[in-house]
Amino acid sequence: MAALEGGTAALAVASGHAAQMLAFHTLMKPGDEFVASKKLYGGSINQFNHSFKNFGWNVVWADPDDISSFEQAVSPRTKAIFIESLANPGGVVTDIEAISKVAKRAGVPLIVDNTLASPYLCRPIEHGADIVIHSLTKFLGGHGNSMGGVLVDAGSFDWSREGRYPMLSEPRPEYGGMVLHETFGNFAFAIAARVLGLRDLGPAISPMNAFLILTGIETLPLRMQRHSDNALKAASWLADHEAVAWVSYAGLPGDRHHQLQQKYLPKGAGAVFTFGLKGGYDAGVALVKNVELFSHLANIGDTRSLIIHPASTTHRQLTDAQKVVAGAGPDVVRLSVGIEDIDDIIADLDQALAKGL
Ligand SMILES: *Cc1c(COP(=O)(O)O)cnc(C)c1O
Secondary structure: OHHHHOOOEEEEEOOHHHHHHHHHHHHOOOOOEEEEEOOOOHHHHHHHHHHHHHOOOEEEEEOOOOOHHHHHHOOOOEEEEEEEOEEOOOOEEOOHHHHHHHHHHHOOOEEEEOOOOHHHHOOHHHHOOOEEEEEOOOOOOOOOOOOOEEEEEOOOOOOOOOOOOHHHHOOEHHHOOEOHHHHHHHHHHHHHHHHHHHHHHOOOOOHHHHHHHHHHHOOHHHHHHHHHHHHHHHHHHHHOOOOEEEEEOOOOOOOOOHHHHHHHOOOOOOOEEEEEEOOHHHHHHHHHHHOOOOEEOOOOOOOOOEEEOHHHOOOOOOOHHHHHHOOOOOOEEEEEOOOOOHHHHHHHHHHHHHHHO
């Protein structure tokens, strides 16, 4: 993973959320803040809003479509900025270079969750990321059969500033007074996450999952190219369908994130996108019921095509207004397009949409 991302070292752990927990555990003290894009995977929004608050780690939200909101969110207590390269689920492409400049001015590391893009489509370190995070559960494993997470140290951040990042810059009593950034230099962050966070908090990856994920990584470039090519064809086909109101996929030439996609993910915009049905809530429920090749699953990044209607499932507890803000309005359907033959994928959507007309 370090080689794929162009970093100096990597640490595999039990899940994507474990990777996020260890990254922040290495950087934060109770009462500290971090700035995060509000266009994130729903599970990360929950983790930051609730569980992290119990540790005294306070999130301040910013809007990736308005870079100045990141600048405004930074305070003297800010210890990191967190974004997704390609944001789940709406096909938002984040301007990594612009936000990395904000992070450099603030003197804090930029953490990029690169799960949806994978290092085949986007390499955030080349655009200024200091730490890259993945849920290995998705495209890197690639078969929906194992959980894991990883953090990659870019080796680019200077941890030496007195008092800012004490885990890295102060003597460690349990290691005979060793100062990690002095001993380990440009891979000190990965070492600190391993010898302090992973050791003490314990979210180790299981050997079987590590084996399955390494096997998955061998086919990453083949799968990601096919996922992206299939998703672009499916998105274009849906955009022309009479039952479809809109499609949000950065790979489509008219999409509002298309220019950023061309810059950051030139080989393709990935597998995941959302679209809206003119028939609203009931049409969404019916489509999920009527597909045959697509599996009804909240996961993404499987070789097989997956579909979900968030308003009636993952986002059911929210009010209608909250659903719309979260990109899970009543009409929204999310696909994670698989690597099957594109003609079969489109034929399945075609027959299922026809039943709803
Ligand atoms: C799934 C996911 C996570 C969390 O990963 P787990 O392995 O399920 O803990 C984090 N970020 C993104 C973008 C994800 O899709």
